[in-house]
Amino acid sequence: xxxxxxxxxxxxxxxxxxxxxxxxxxxxxxxxxxxxxxxxxxxxxxxxxxxxxxxxxxxxxxxxxxxxxxxxxxxxxxxxxxxxxxxxxxxxxxxxxxxxxxxxxxxxxxxxxxxxxxxxxxxxxxxxxxxxxxxxxxxxxxxxxxxxxxxxxxxxxxxxxxxxxxxxxxxxxxxxxxxxxxxxxxxxxxxxxxxxxxxxxxxxxxxxxxxxxxxxxxxxxxxxxxxxxxxxxx
Amino acid sequence: xxxxxxxxxxxxxxxxxxxxxxxxxxxxxxxxxxxxxxxxxxxxxxxxxxxxxxxxxxxxxxxxxxxxxxxxxxxxxxxxxxxxxxxxxxxxxxxxxxxxxxxxxxxxxx
Numbered sequence: 001x002x003x004x005x006x007x008x009x010x011x012x013x014x015x016x017x018x019x020x021x022x023x024x025x026x027x028x029x030x031x032x033x034x035x036x037x038x039x040x041x042x043x044x045x046x047x048x049x050x051x052x053x054x055x056x057x058x059x060x061x062x063x064x065x066x067x068x069x070x071x072x073x074x075x076x077x078x079x080x081x082x083x084x085x086x087x088x089x090x091x092x093x094x095x096x097x098x099x100x101x102x103x104x105x106x107x108x109x110x111x112x113x114x115x116x117x118x119x120x121x122x123x124x125x126x127x128x129x130x131x132x133x134x135x136x137x138x139x140x141x142x143x144x145x146x147x148x149x150x151x152x153x154x155x156x157x158x159x160x161x162x163x164x165x166x167x168x169x170x171x172x173x174x175x176x177x178x179x180x181x182x183x184x185x186x187x188x189x190x191x192x193x194x195x196x197x198x199x200x201x202x203x204x205x206x207x208x209x210x211x212x213x214x215x216x217x218x219x220x221x222x223x224x225x226x227x228x229x230x231x232x233x234x
Numbered sequence: 235x236x237x238x239x240x241x242x243x244x245x246x247x248x249x250x251x252x253x254x255x256x257x258x259x260x261x262x263x264x265x266x267x268x269x270x271x272x273x274x275x276x277x278x279x280x281x282x283x284x285x286x287x288x289x290x291x292x293x294x295x296x297x298x299x300x301x302x303x304x305x306x307x308x309x310x311x312x313x314x315x316x317x318x319x320x321x322x323x324x325x326x327x328x329x330x331x332x333x334x335x336x337x338x339x340x341x342x343x344x
Contacts, residue, residue: 017324026333034297044241051249056287059296061248065240071247079251084287087280089259094268103264110260111253115284164298169337171299175291176311176332180318180325182285190274194281202286203293213290218283225278 002105006132010139013120014147020116023177024144025151027055030170031062032155033162038062042156049152053145054114055174057082080211084218088118095125096133105134112141119181120144190229197221302340310336 014021028049035045035058052058057078064074089110096106117140128136155162162170186192201217209216266273291299292307299307313335314328321327 017326019326022326022329026329030298039237040241041238044238044245048245048248051245052252054252056291056296057248057252061244063296065244071240071243074244075247075251078248079254081287082252083255084280084283085252085255086259086262087276087283089256090262090266091273091277091280093260093263094266094273097263097268106260106263107257110256113256113259115287118280164301165337165341167298168302168340169333169335171295171297172302172307172310172336173329173333175288175295176314177325177329178284178288179292179311179315180323180328182281182288183315183318184323185281190278191281194278195285198282198285199289201282202289205286206290206294214283214286217286217289218279221282221286222275222279225282226275229278 002138003132003135006128006135007139007142009128010136010141011143013124013140014143018120018123020120020144020177021147023173024116024147025154026170026173028148028151029155029158029162030167031055031058032152032157033159033167034059034062034155035152036156036159038066040156042153045156046149046153049149053111053148054082054085077211081214083215085113087218087222088115089113092118092121092137096121096137098131098134100131101134105138109134109138109141112137112145114144114148115178117141117144119178119185122185123181188229190225192225193229194222194225197224302336306336306339310339 031049032045035048040048048058048061060077060081061074064077069077092113093106093110120140121137125133125136182195186195198217198221201221202213205217206213266276292311293304295307310332314332317328317331318325
């Protein structure tokens with residue numbers, strides 16, 4: 001079924017100097033506290049991370065509920081902010097593809113796709129034998145996903161002990177981690193253009209349209225990077 | 235409708251809206267070869283969409299982060315990136331440092 005050695009290799013990416021455990025813990029603890037504030041109970045908070053497991057979407061959900069948005073509006077707003085998961089999946093899963101592996105592994109494990117797990121997988125897949133890469137991914141996914149759920153619960157329970165300055169401090173950890181990982185990933189021209197272009201265009205387009213900013217910034221900067229970056233993107 | 239029902243429906247709506255993109259991605263991946271140009275394009279778009287999200291999170295954050303000053307956030311990110319590079323790409327040190335630094339700095343803000 002799942003190659004255990006490779007699975008644990010993936011799981012172990014939670015340890016070490018590139019560990020995503022701290023940023024994951026920081027942002028999901030902050031999320032747990034926020035969900036409590038938004039009127040969620042403990043089970044609902046845990047369920048949100050269990051079934052959604054995508055922080056920006058969960059933040060949009062909590063904020064939309066607070067302003068009394070309709071379900072349809074929540075659905076559209078979340079879809080737009082989490083649409084990034086589509087190009088992310090398409091730029092990762094072909095690397096994990098192997099004929100000997102059953103399809104259900106891919107269909108189920110796509111749920112683990114989030115910025116953190118994606119960055120780790122992109123960073124480490126080359127070291128793994130092609131045949132077992134999907135098991136490596138499942139290992140990364142199980143590790144990051146369970147961390148997120150447990151930390152949401154912890155954040156919910158610790159909400160009363162966290163003051164505002166601490167929550168602000170926790171909230172910056174994730175962007176800082178992503179930023180460092182992205183800079184680490186800028187190994188060739190096309191990715192460098194994509195990262196720099198996206199960082200500039202994202203906030204700029206946000207001034208015009210809050211909802212469509214990510215989609216347009218990603219498409220425009222990504223296409224520019226593809227056209228001018230040469231054929232070296234991996 | 236009771237508020238707990240609304241919350242449960244919101245969780246379902248959010249989870250579905252999120253899973254659609256992942257699952258569509260898994261389906262599309264079956265037809266995309268690693269060596270194709272379309273894969274290269276998706277790769278570029280993925281990185282730039284992520285970067286756009288990051289840029290937005292730092293410049294126009296949602297939630298509590300919005301209560302800190304923009305200049306302080308930029309300063310913290312800049313210092314942490316420098317630490318990351320100087321520490322030979324260690325991620326634990328800059329991430330812990332960022333939380334401590336922003337907590338302290340935003341405390342002085344008022």
